[in-house]
Amino acid sequence: MLQLIRDRLTGMLAFFIFAILIIPFAFVGVDSYFTSVPDNAVARVNDKDITIADFQTSWTRYQGQIRSALGENYDLEQFDTPVARRDHLEGLINRELMLQFAEQSRLAVSADELRSRVHSIPAFQLDGQFNPDLYQRMLAAQGMSPGQFERDMSKDMIISQIPAAIMASSIASDTEVQTMIALQNQTRSFESLRVLAAPFLEGVEISDEQVSEWFAANPNEFMSEETVLIEYVELNVADFDAQITVEDEVLEKQFEEQKGRFLTAEERLASHILISLDANADAATTETARQLAEEIADKARAGEDFAELAKQNSADIGSAQSGGDLGWIEPGVMVKAFEDALYALGKGDVSEPIKTGFGFHVIQLRDINPSTGMNFAEAKEQLRNEYLSASGEKVYLEQADRLVDLIYEDPTTLETVASELDLEIKTEGPFARGSGFGVALNPAINKAAFSELVLVEGSSSEPIEIATNHIVVLRVREHNPSVPKALELVSEQIKQQLQQTEATELAEAKANELLALATGSGDLQATAEMAELEYKLVEAAGRKDIQYGIKLLEQVFKLPASDREMHVVAVQNDYALVRQIAVIPGSSASPEESFQLKKAIANSAGVVANSEVLAWLREQAKIDINEDKLEGNLY
Numbered sequence: 001m002l003q004l005i006r007d008r009l010t011g012m013l014a015f016f017i018f019a020i021l022i023i024p025f026a027f028v029g030v031d032s033y034f035t036s037v038p039d040n041a042v043a044r045v046n047d048k049d050i051t052i053a054d055f056q057t058s059w060t061r062y063q064g065q066i067r068s069a070l071g072e073n074y075d076l077e078q079f080d081t082p083v084a085r086r087d088h089l090e091g092l093i094n095r096e097l098m099l100q101f102a103e104q105s106r107l108a109v110s111a112d113e114l115r116s117r118v119h120s121i122p123a124f125q126l127d128g129q130f131n132p133d134l135y136q137r138m139l140a141a142q143g144m145s146p147g148q149f150e151r152d153m154s155k156d157m158i159i160s161q162i163p164a165a166i167m168a169s170s171i172a173s174d175t176e177v178q179t180m181i182a183l184q185n186q187t188r189s190f191e192s193l194r195v196l197a198a199p200f201l202e203g204v205e206i207s208d209e210q211v212s213e214w215f216a217a218n219p220n221e222f223m224s225e226e227t228v229l230i231e232y233v234e235l236n237v238a239d240f241d242a243q244i245t246v247e248d249e250v251l252e253k254q255f256e257e258q259k260g261r262f263l264t265a266e267e268r269l270a271s272h273i274l275i276s277l278d279a280n281a282d283a284a285t286t287e288t289a290r291q292l293a294e295e296i297a298d299k300a301r302a303g304e305d306f307a308e309l310a311k312q313n314s315a316d317i318g319s320a321q322s323g324g325d326l327g328w329i330e331p332g333v334m335v336k337a338f339e340d341a342l343y344a345l346g347k348g349d350v351s352e353p354i355k356t357g358f359g360f361h362v363i364q365l366r367d368i369n370p371s372t373g374m375n376f377a378e379a380k381e382q383l384r385n386e387y388l389s390a391s392g393e394k395v396y397l398e399q400a401d402r403l404v405d406l407i408y409e410d411p412t413t414l415e416t417v418a419s420e421l422d423l424e425i426k427t428e429g430p431f432a433r434g435s436g437f438g439v440a441l442n443p444a445i446n447k448a449a450f451s452e453l454v455l456v457e458g459s460s461s462e463p464i465e466i467a468t469n470h471i472v473v474l475r476v477r478e479h480n481p482s483v484p485k486a487l488e489l490v491s492e493q494i495k496q497q498l499q500q501t502e503a504t505e506l507a508e509a510k511a512n513e514l515l516a517l518a519t520g521s522g523d524l525q526a527t528a529e530m531a532e533l534e535y536k537l538v539e540a541a542g543r544k545d546i547q548y549g550i551k552l553l554e555q556v557f558k559l560p561a562s563d564r565e566m567h568v569v570a571v572q573n574d575y576a577l578v579r580q581i582a583v584i585p586g587s588s589a590s591p592e593e594s595f596q597l598k599k600a601i602a603n604s605a606g607v608v609a610n611s612e613v614l615a616w617l618r619e620q621a622k623i624d625i626n627e628d629k630l631e632g633n634l635y
Contacts, residue, residue: 043089044624045096052629055089062088089625097617098159109157114150117157163610170609172601180597185586187540190556192578193528194536194571195511200503206495214494215487222490227430228449229478232439233414233423235403237396237469246391251383255376262374265331269367270342271306271324276315277359293353293360300350306364315359328369338363396469404463407473411459414475430480442466449474504573511568511575519566524579540584552576 041049066079119130126134139149215222255262275293277286296313300306307323314320331339338361341354345365353360374382399421406417418425431440433450440446448454448461454476463471518527528535541548543557555569555576561583569576589597 042626042629043093044622045093046100046621046623048096048100050089050092050096055092058092059085059088093623094614094618095159097614097621098162099155101613101617102158102162105162107158107161109154114154114157117153118150162613163606166609166613167603167606170602170606172598172605176601177594177598180601181589181594182585182587184597185542185589186557187542187584187586188556189537189539189541189581189584190578191524191535191537191581192552192576193514193524193531193533195507195514195533195575195577197500197503197507197573197575200506200510201499204499204502204506206498206502208491210498211491211494212487214498215490219484222485222493223482224480224485225432226450226482227432227480228455228476229427229429230440230445230449230474231414231425231427231477232445232472232474233403233418233421233425234439234466234470234472235396235399235421235423235463237393240391240395246384248380251380252376254383255379262379264372266343266371267328267330267369268342268365269328269369270326271310271364271366272316272319272326272338273306273310273314273324273362274316274358275313275353275360275362277355279357289360290353290355293362297350297353297362300362300364306350324364393469400463400471403471403473407460407463414460414473417473427477430478439466439472442472445472445474449476455479500573507573507575508568508570511577515566515568515577518577524566524577527577552578556580 040053041051042055043050063079118124118135123138124130124135136146139146273293273296275289275296277289281289292313296309300309307325310320310324314324316324319325329339329342331343333339334342335356337354337356341351341361342363342365345351345363347365347368349365351361351363353362355361403417403421406420410416414425417423426439428438428440429436431437431446431449434446436446440449442464444464444466448464451461453459454461454474458476461472461474463473465471514527514531514533517530518524521527525535525537536548538548541553541556543553545553549571551571552569555571556578559567559578559580563580566577566579569578
């Protein structure tokens with residue numbers, strides 16, 4: 001469970017990376033397994049070993065995927081089982097078989113395709129662009145190198161070509177689509193009469209003796225709920241805020257270091273004229289270039305059009321034809337001499353010649369876009385909250401590590417943890433399985449309270465993360481097992497149950513009696529009128545025409561299409577007589593519906609074909625599994 005605490009710091013990418021690295025394949029049977037596997041391997045697929053390290057790395061990522069998907073509902077006991085490990089190994093075997101088949105088929109992925117796929121992963125992007133530093137950090141947090149990640153991704157991209165090719169070649173014929181439309185949009189006409197159980201209830205008498213006999217024969221039908229009263233301690237990062245102080249000087253320093261988060265830099269709209277000068281030019285050549293730049297600056301200041309001067313004189317090919325326009329410039333973009341001169345100008349001013357490594361520049365400042373954002377006073381509260389959050393999280397993680405150690409040292413009591421970490425031992429309950437109040441409303445807490453570790457062995461639970469930076473450890477203080485309820489508490493309920501059962505049986509008997517009459521006469525409507533029951537004639541009812549009753553429709557659509565006999569069918573606690581009159585195949589569908597059906601049929605065929613390819617590969621392969629290693633004795 002210590003890993004659960006630390007996973008939050010390093011496992012944010014676990015779900016995403018696992019989704020990339022593992023391609024799920026349908027599990028199929030295996031003809032035989034042998035045990036001739038090296039000690040450092042869990043399985044051998046043909047001549048390739050799935051090592052203990054391979055399995056453990058993949059298994060850890062798989063657990064991270066489930067934990068990320070389920071959050072507080074994640075239960076280690078449920079997902080880390082021998083069956084789950086075996087299923088996971090079967091997936092790795094399938095993957096290895098497909099990889100070997102792909103390599104034998106000379107399938108490959110180009111470097112450009114791999115690079116494009118990596119760069120397209122959102123987890124490695126900032127503002128929609130691939131960020132190499134983020135890429136490195138994310139992989140490092142997962143204990144992976146870029147080389148390892150890219151090798152695994154390349155393999156998955158190669159493997160994916162096989163099912164992709166099969167799916168692309170899977171088609172649905174027009175005949176298959178029409179057959180599906182005929183079945184899916186089929187309608188049925190039928191007649192029916194309903195025999196309700198409710199009218200028979202008034203005539204059903206249940207004696208106290210019948211109730212007692214039934215109770216004695218079914219002692220486990222009415223049991224009290226098993227409940228527990230728990231004691232627990234909780235560690236919550238929010239509790240550490242009051243213990244942390246922060247000085248304004250610290251916040252000011254953070255503001256200066258992170259000013260770019262809060263302020264946009266002042267931008268300046270500039271144009272320039274470049275008089276180029278070789279870096280090795282002598283003094284005379286340099287002076288000549290400076291004088292030319294000075295003359296151009298003077299002309300611009302005297303009112304001549306700066307854009308025309310740039311077109312006629314500037315050596316900067318990129319900007320000369322646009323009148324020397326450099327666009328909006330912010331600090332850090334240009335060389336220092338140029339930037340200093342630009343930011344010293346007033347709007348509309350023209351600079352003196354400025355020398356850089358390219359030559360002499362004459363700069364015109366055309367407009368100013370002032371800096372915007374928050375000053376320190378405005379950003380102070382945000383900075384304070386961030387500081388408290390980071391500091392509190394650090395203290396929390398230290399305390400959480402210590403809590404884990406203390407629980408493992410003595411899981412029979414919470415007193416030591418409470419005393420050393422200054423935590424209050426709280427109580428909750430009694431509550432039953434799947435219900436509760438307060439902290440027991442959390443499904444993970446409820447499940448832990450009734451787990452074998454806590455309830456049967458009397459141990460403290462492992463730390464349960466009920467929210468971000470908020471964990472709970474609990475023990476059962478009182479256990480109230482489930483016991484049969486007293487007869488006097490449930491006698492009325494038993495009586496009603498027996499009445500309903502007998503009324504339903506009477507309704508069934510009445511329905512069968514009417515069936516004999518209706519079959520003899522061949523007229524269900526006349527039989528309904530004689531019995532003073534409601535008769536219904538339904539024409540062309542579809543599978544989803546719920547106004548006729550879902551349960552009744554289910555029974556009708558179960559009848560063979562050619563069946564025209566009368567039948568008694570159960571409809572919840574009631575019964576009905578039905579006779580099918582006609583079955584009308586669906587004849588048409590909208591273009592959209594036809595397209596979706598065709599796509600669904602083709603996809604189903606593709607899935608079957610993929611499964612058949614995998615089954616064939618397994619039949620041809622020699623697969624050896626080290627059962628002892630798989631069961632957990634990895635070392």
